[in-house]
Amino acid sequence: MIKKALTKEHFVKYILTAFALSSLLFLFLIFIFILSEGIPLFHKVGLKNIIFGFKWAPTKGSFGIFPMIVSSFLVTFGALMVGAPLGLSCAIYLSEYSGKKLKLFLKPALELLAGIPSVVYGFLGVIYIVPLVRNFLGGPGFSLLATSIILGVMIFPTVISISFDALMSVPKTYREGSFAMGATKWQTIYKVIIPSARSGILASFILGMGRAIGETMAVIMVAGNALRIPTSILDPLRTLTSNIALELAYATGDHRLGLFSTGVVLLVIIMILNYIATFAIRRRVLK
Amino acid sequence: MDIKIRTEELRLSFGKREILKGVTVDVYKNKITGFMGPAGSGKSSLISIMNRMIDFEENATISGRVFIDGEDILDGEIDEVHLRRRVGMVFAVPIPLPRSIFDNIAYGPRLKNKNSGRELRSLVQESLKKAFLWDEVKDRLNSSALKLSGGQQQRLCLARTLALEPEIILLDEPCSGLDPISTAKIEEALNELKKEYTIVLVSNNTKQIARITDYAAFFYMGTLIEYGTTEKVFTNPSERKTEDYIQGKFG
Secondary structure (H helix, E strand, C coil): CCCHHHHHHHHHHHHHHHHHHHHHHHHHHHHHHHHHHHHHHHHHHHHHHCCCCCCHHHHEEEEEEEHHHHHHHHHHHHHHHHHHHHHHHHHHHHHHHCCCHHHHHHHHHHHHHCCCHHHHHHHHHHHHHHHHHHHCCCCCCCCCHHHHHHHHHHHHHHHHHHHHHHCCCHHHHHHHHHHHHCCCCCHHHHHHHHHHCCCHHHHHHHHHHHHHCCCCHHHHHHEECCCCCCCCCCEEEECCHHHHHHHHCCCHHHHHHHHHHHHHHHHHHHHHHHHHHHHHHHHHHHH | CCEEEEEEEEEEEEEEEEEEEEEEEEEECCEEEEEECCCCHHHHHHHHHCCCHHHCCCCCCEEEEEEECCECCCCCCCHHHHHHHHHEEEECCCCCCCCCCCEEEEEEEHHHHHHCCHHHHHHHHHHHHHHCCHHHHHCCCCHHHHHHEEEEEEEHHHHHHHHHCCCCCEEEECCCCCCCCHHHHHHHHHHHHHHCEEEEEEEEHHHHHHHCEEEEEEEECCCCEEEEEEHHHHHCCHHHHHHHCCCCCCC
């Protein structure tokens, strides 16, 4: 009887292990696939010519993606400028000021915001943000500014939910101690609560950045996709992700490989961001 | 003798649960007054009303009055932040903020914009000395307060309360998690401090109340059963319940 039960237990364990490992396998396959397609071109054209090249003309042998790298970072930074202060403010409001009932209502609403497909954000951007930028500030409207606003709204839920968790995990006793020493609510928030939740808040920004840099659909729709480094926030621009999505359908030969090289660069950037975020979160747990 | 704090018919309930059922008690200036009673007697809640920390409890309803120097602190006009500087509090579980020893003590004064280096340093030093902690930490004021032992952390919490330059110090079972030596150090500090401050000590430990308080109050189920000089309460209690509690028959 004992033997049989154990066998069954083992069986379940192996099945689950196999499924768990399969997710690792997918990750591994994606890596192999992208690297094997993307690396050859680095050999052929040269790492420097791709990463620091200014000219993207893949049918004529120029694979410079430097403007796109810069653009990807610019929109990510812009998204952070929009989404981080808003998201953090909202998280602070939720954790410190709002009542229980409002919290119960607002948190699911924000999670819904995260679930809206990116094409919808892009659509709203094209319909409302782009004309607004064009009419009030000039330029084509499809711009760094419009993209930053849309991406800022998109990373909003990520920033809020992770910052919120970080703020809520600050022990109640810290708050009490601060209040008992004659601090006002706001003094307590910025002198005790935010510093204590610092690494979690940082992680929320970095994960938001990861979302912004990887976003494709909404960016294609509002960024204008011009192949140059923007000189003002009203200029159009093209990001790494947009480049792949826009051209993959018709690319062949070296052109196609060039898009994979773009993918390799993107993968590396995202890995670095993820690593930093994990590091920030782990530090918080250890503390 | 001057009355520092007076409560009149003070009632407190959380939702439908009555915690205090009309408590009238006087706390005298420059004395240590002990509040004792079994768990749930309302003694801790009573002191958390005295510096309005009770405001952070949801659905707490208070009626009655609490006077400090003749001023009703439950009045909506009273600035509770200012009140908490006058009426400092030390909690049962010592909770230093996650920063250095110095910064923990300086936290309160800095909020009041006392930033000038020398003045702040001497205030921190003086507060640590009064809390009998200075000698143990004077060489490592910049190391994290979280690295101190439990007893040291509690004295740190006492010191940071003293740095507010309060008039009253409320202590909510400050020694409940401490070893006898740490407890003795706290008691020693309190004995010195009563010269300058009015002290209210909430404790489950009747021996501690007997040792260091001047006045003792016994609470049971939200009611003040007996109140008088510690000597009278402990040697000749007028209520049977008090006697049973002191002798350890319940609690």
